[in-house]
Amino acid sequence: MSGLLSRRTLAVAAILAGLVYPFVVPNDYFVYVMALAYIYAIAALGLNLMLGYTGHLNLAHAAFMAIGAYTVGILTVDYGVPYWIAFLLAGVNAAALGFVAGIISLRLKHHYFSIFTLCIGIIVWLVIEKWDGLTHGVVGIMGIPAPTGIGPIRFDTTLAQYYLILAMLALALVVMDRIVHSLTGRAFMAIRNGEPLAEALGVPLMRTKVLSFVISVAYAGFAGALYAGFVRFLGPSIAAETNAFDMIAFILVGGLGTLSGPVIGAIMLTWATQSLQFLQDYRLLVFGPLLILLVMFMPKGIIGTLKARQAREAGERASAARREQAEADASADGRKAPAHA
Amino acid sequence: MLEVSGLTKRFGGLAAVKDVSTSFERGRITAVIGPNGAGKTTFFNLVAGAYRPTEGIVRLDGEDVTGMRPDRMAMLGLARSFQTTTLFEDESVLDNLIVGHRLRTRSTLLDAILNTARARADNRECRRKAEEALSFVGLDHAADRVVADISQEEKKRVAFALALATEPRIVLLDEPAGGVNPEETAGLARLIRKMAESGLTVGLIEHKMGMVMGLADKVVVLDHGEKIAEGTPGEVSRDPKVIEAYLGADFALAGAGHAAM
Numbered sequence: 001m002s003g004l005l006s007r008r009t010l011a012v013a014a015i016l017a018g019l020v021y022p023f024v025v026p027n028d029y030f031v032y033v034m035a036l037a038y039i040y041a042i043a044a045l046g047l048n049l050m051l052g053y054t055g056h057l058n059l060a061h062a063a064f065m066a067i068g069a070y071t072v073g074i075l076t077v078d079y080g081v082p083y084w085i086a087f088l089l090a091g092v093n094a095a096a097l098g099f100v101a102g103i104i105s106l107r108l109k110h111h112y113f114s115i116f117t118l119c120i121g122i123i124v125w126l127v128i129e130k131w132d133g134l135t136h137g138v139v140g141i142m143g144i145p146a147p148t149g150i151g152p153i154r155f156d157t158t159l160a161q162y163y164l165i166l167a168m169l170a171l172a173l174v175v176m177d178r179i180v181h182s183l184t185g186r187a188f189m190a191i192r193n194g195e196p197l198a199e200a201l202g203v204p205l206m207r208t209k210v211l212s213f214v215i216s217v218a219y220a221g222f223a224g225a226l227y228a229g230f231v232r233f234l235g236p237s238i239a240a241e242t243n244a245f246d247m248i249a250f251i252l253v254g255g256l257g258t259l260s261g262p263v264i265g266a267i268m269l270t271w272a273t274q275s276l277q278f279l280q281d282y283r284l285l286v287f288g289p290l291l292i293l294l295v296m297f298m299p300k301g302i303i304g305t306l307k308a309r310q311a312r313e314a315g316e317r318a319s320a321a322r323r324e325q326a327e328a329d330a331s332a333d334g335r336k337a338p339a340h341a
Numbered sequence: 342m343l344e345v346s347g348l349t350k351r352f353g354g355l356a357a358v359k360d361v362s363t364s365f366e367r368g369r370i371t372a373v374i375g376p377n378g379a380g381k382t383t384f385f386n387l388v389a390g391a392y393r394p395t396e397g398i399v400r401l402d403g404e405d406v407t408g409m410r411p412d413r414m415a416m417l418g419l420a421r422s423f424q425t426t427t428l429f430e431d432e433s434v435l436d437n438l439i440v441g442h443r444l445r446t447r448s449t450l451l452d453a454i455l456n457t458a459r460a461r462a463d464n465r466e467c468r469r470k471a472e473e474a475l476s477f478v479g480l481d482h483a484a485d486r487v488v489a490d491i492s493q494e495e496k497k498r499v500a501f502a503l504a505l506a507t508e509p510r511i512v513l514l515d516e517p518a519g520g521v522n523p524e525e526t527a528g529l530a531r532l533i534r535k536m537a538e539s540g541l542t543v544g545l546i547e548h549k550m551g552m553v554m555g556l557a558d559k560v561v562v563l564d565h566g567e568k569i570a571e572g573t574p575g576e577v578s579r580d581p582k583v584i585e586a587y588l589g590a591d592f593a594l595a596g597a598g599h600a601a602m
Binding site (some may be wrong): 179307 | 452503
């Protein structure tokens with residue numbers, strides 16, 4: 001019960017922190033970078049469903065984010081489709097292409113699956129770069145409109161978009177929370193723990209894995225759609241596999257298979273990258289060893305480590321309470337027994 | 342009741358299981374024994390649908406279920422435990438068991454996202470079933486412990502509970518007492534007997550002969566993929582072919598010599 005309370009308290013505290021953040025930082029640049037971190041956090045949440053909960057590493061995740069972003073970019077700039085319709089179609093498009101990619105790639109197991117998805121990612125990147133007629137190729141798509149206002153709310157400032165993205169992140173978290181704590185979420189985890197056992201428990205493997213994959217890449221698609229409306233410029237590099245690797249790093253730092261881990265990781269690493277910007281490409285010399293140390297000494301990530309400790313303590317408390325109850329019952333019986341005799 | 346007839350599985354030129362016919366009776370414990378590499382686990386995999394037989398028929402209560410996928414078999418009431426059960430170490434025992442009853446529920450992911458009454462009812466039902474299964478295997482006291490903190494023997498019991506949460510008619514247990522001490526083995530044997538007495542059909546692969554001989558109603562002996570003997574533990578343990586398979590031809594001859602004297 002105390003675990004539940006503290007969870008709720010933490011969630012409220014996090015939302016409040018997100019709300020006041022723009023007012024405590026010196027300028028718009030901090031707001032801009034944070035909003036970008038939230039967008040990547042949404043994509044990483046999706047990746048974590050597949051990687052952390054279902055146990056499959058999809059290296060094409062950035063490609064699906066690119067598919068979402070380009071859906072918005074192409075539809076709004078070239079076809080004049082309103083932003084929010086394009087936004088919805090971005091998720092639908094990523095999910096539909098994910099379904100096709102999923103039913104093919106999920107026939108493969110373990111790292112064969114990952115290698116296959118790496119290829120999917122490269123194919124998507126090539127298509128974006130080479131298909132000038134559709135994607136504007138290496139020139140990229142410029143002048144993507146900001147999200148259109150909803151009622152009296154306008155999204156034409158960085159601050160307004162920051163709040164829009166924060167709200168989307170909160171919604172993404174609520175939906176993910178329901179998914180991973182559902183019975184279907186438990187089926188995903190059973191697959192991660194071992195496919196033969198999951199199947200023996202009546203989990204249809206293919207259908208369940210494809211479902212996880214489709215939801216996962218839909219998150220990437222929506223994140224891409226937000227990205228397009230926020231950055232307002234798209235180039236093929238968004239599909240690069242290095243972007244997928246960044247998201248994996250977010251998840252590892254925050255905690256694989258934890259709800260808030262990818263969000264914590266995305267925020268921390270985005271800021272770490274920003275503060276090491278002066279080192280340019282040499283910053284990887286700092287990042288690499290740090291990541292190795294983390295994987296060695298904190299393999300469950302920040303949130304994973306905290307959660308494991310909390311679960312253990314809660315279990316011990318509950319067991320102790322159960323024992324005390326049992327002892328109390330036993331001694332009560334003991335007192336009664338002589339009376340019967 | 343589960344019947345198999347003429348069950349054969351070839352991997353390329355190698356027959357891992359060759360023309361095996363037998364049956365598992367309701368409420369009885371049928372043990373499958375044999376030397377390492379005899380094809381016992383392959384046999385279970387064929388029965389449970391994990392492998393498609395090259396030849397032969399599997400019937401569950403008269404229905405032909407040959408080559409049916411494991412998740413469909415689970416729906417039909419066949420549950421199994423594996424030599425090693427990978428559980429979610431950082432979660433409580435009870436939470437680990439909830440997925441076991443998922444196959445008997447109807448709510449979809451959309452129900453879960455919208456938190457509908459059906460999703461909540463199914464969640465409660467799965468939790469109740471998990472508690473019931475945990476109670477059956479005698480682990481009420483460990484419900485809230487994280488799996489990483491419980492003993493090897495308790496993990497074996499959790500694996501049984503997971504199988505029981507699926508509401509099976511038949512359970513196949515692959516080396517349920519592997520890696521636990523003799524005292525704990527006796528405890529697990531009592532639990533397996535209790536499962537049979539509750540009306541379940543129990544199939545068992547086990548290397549611990551003492552346990553098999555004291556527990557099984559029927560023993561099926563496999564060697565090099567073929568059934569070489571079948572009968573009560575007493576019959577099987579006197580069978581020269583079984584002694585030969587286990588202890589080598591010399592010992593069997595020596596044993597026969599002794600018997601003659």
